[in-house]
Amino acid sequence: xxxxxxxxxxxxxxxxxxxxxxxxxxxxxxxxxxxxxxxxxxxxxxxxxxxxxxxxxxxxxxxxxxxxxxxxxxxxxxxxxxxxxxxxxxxxxxxxxxxxxxxxxxxxxxxxxxxxxxxxxxxxxxxxxxxxxxxxxxxxxxxxxxxxxxxxxxxxxxxxxxxxxxxxxxxxxxxxxxxxxxxxxxxxxxxxxxxxxxxxxxxxxxxxxxxxxxxxxxxxxxxxxxxxxxxxxxxxxxxxxxxxxxxxxxxxxxxxxx
Numbered sequence: 001x002x003x004x005x006x007x008x009x010x011x012x013x014x015x016x017x018x019x020x021x022x023x024x025x026x027x028x029x030x031x032x033x034x035x036x037x038x039x040x041x042x043x044x045x046x047x048x049x050x051x052x053x054x055x056x057x058x059x060x061x062x063x064x065x066x067x068x069x070x071x072x073x074x075x076x077x078x079x080x081x082x083x084x085x086x087x088x089x090x091x092x093x094x095x096x097x098x099x100x101x102x103x104x105x106x107x108x109x110x111x112x113x114x115x116x117x118x119x120x121x122x123x124x125x126x127x128x129x130x131x132x133x134x135x136x137x138x139x140x141x142x143x144x145x146x147x148x149x150x151x152x153x154x155x156x157x158x159x160x161x162x163x164x165x166x167x168x169x170x171x172x173x174x175x176x177x178x179x180x181x182x183x184x185x186x187x188x189x190x191x192x193x194x195x196x197x198x199x200x201x202x203x204x205x206x207x208x209x210x211x212x213x214x215x216x217x218x219x220x221x222x223x224x225x226x227x228x229x230x231x232x233x234x235x236x237x238x239x240x241x242x243x244x245x246x247x248x249x250x251x252x253x254x255x256x257x258x
Contacts, residue, residue, distance in 0.1 A: 004238045006031035009082040011074065013065055013123060014092035016043035018192030019142065021050065022226035023089050026234050028056035032087065035078040036060045057082075065092045065119030066111075068126075075126045084134035087237040090123045091142040093160075095194050098201025101155040109156040116160035117167070124171050128180055136179025138237040141168050143184045145252050153202060161186075165248055172246030181245040183236045188252035189214050190224045219254025 010027040014020035015036035028034050028051035036051065038044040040062035051058035061077045063070035078085050096112035097105055120141050131137035146154065147161025168184040175182055189195050199207035199214075215222050229251050235241055236249065250256045 001029050003031035004234070004240075005087065008086040009033045009035065009078060009084050010087040010089065010237070011035040011037065011078050011085050011127065012089045012091060013037040013063075013074075013119070014142070015047040015060075016041065017091075017194070018226040019187070019190060019229050020089070020091050021047050022230035023091065023233055024048075024051050024058075025054060026227070026230040027051075027087065027089075027237075028054035028058065030234060032056060033082050034058040035074065035082070035085075037063050037065070037074045038092065039064065065123060066114040068122055071119075071122040071126050075130060079130050085127055085130045086134065086137045088123065088127045088131070088137065088139045089142075089233055089237075090120050090127075090139055092119055093142060093194075095198055095201075096154065096156045098153050098198060100153070104155055112156035112160050113163075116157070117163045120164050120167055124167070124175075124182070128171075128175055128178065131180050132175075132178040137181075138241075139171065139175075139180060139182045140233050140236050141182070141184040143168070143186045143248065145186050145188045145250060145255050148186055148248075148250065148256055154198070168248065169246050176245060181236075181241075183241075183244055183247045183249060185229060185232055185236070186248060186250045186252065186256075187229050188218055188224060188250070188255040190226055190229060192226060195223065217255060217258065218252065219257055222253065224251060224253055 010032040016038035034051040048060035061074040097108040143164040144161040172182040199210040
């Protein structure tokens with residue numbers, strides 16, 4: 001595999017989840033040093049171990065991305081250990097409750113917005129100055145196809161991902177003078193824990209039927225794999241994408257083409 005990130009430092013939030021874990025492996029394989037960020041637990045340490053197994057230097061930093069103090073801490077850990085941040089995959093997110101808008105629990109709504117919107121904003125707020133001090137870099141935010149159209153049953157999640165799209169475009173304009181590019185990926189259903197949870201939330205008795213139904217809305221007829229999203233993120237963070245900023249990339253097997 002081409003080592004496009006040799007000598008570079010990548011910070012990846014949501015590193016213990018399916019897409020985040022795949023991104024850790026991809027960036028490590030391409031030569032980056034890794035700062036893996038997620039809630040504390042064995043899965044976070046396992047993500048950092050995957051990077052080390054690929055020959056990369058890696059640290060694991062437990063954090064709740066919705067808390068400013070935690071975000072400041074993972075940014076400081078990256079700066080103190082590696083001296084710079086070149087790529088930031090601002091990926092942490094939660095799906096929230098599944099059900100009608102009129103019945104959505106207020107505390108659940110607030111938590112989804114806190115993680116998926118506040119967490120993305122805080123990440124960019126605190127990473128950007130470190131990137132700028134190092135001469136620039138790339139931020140890729142994780143949105144969703146649910147941020148490009150209406151998605152009944154997951155109103156908080158859909159609202160949060162629309163917000164990520166808006167934040168990405170605004171940040172791209174504001175941070176361009178600092179030589180920081182900002183893009184977003186919008187995955188369709190991907191083979192992850194989050195999709196299993198959503199399938200059960202939609203139909204607890206027959207989640208596999210939900211899986212088949214959702215796969216049928218995708219032109220390629222299947223869910224994506226985490227590694228397929230990670231590959232697009234790596235491209236966006238590479239010099240191959242040097243003229244892309246403010247770009248919103250559906251990684252969706254043709255879902256939005258219908």
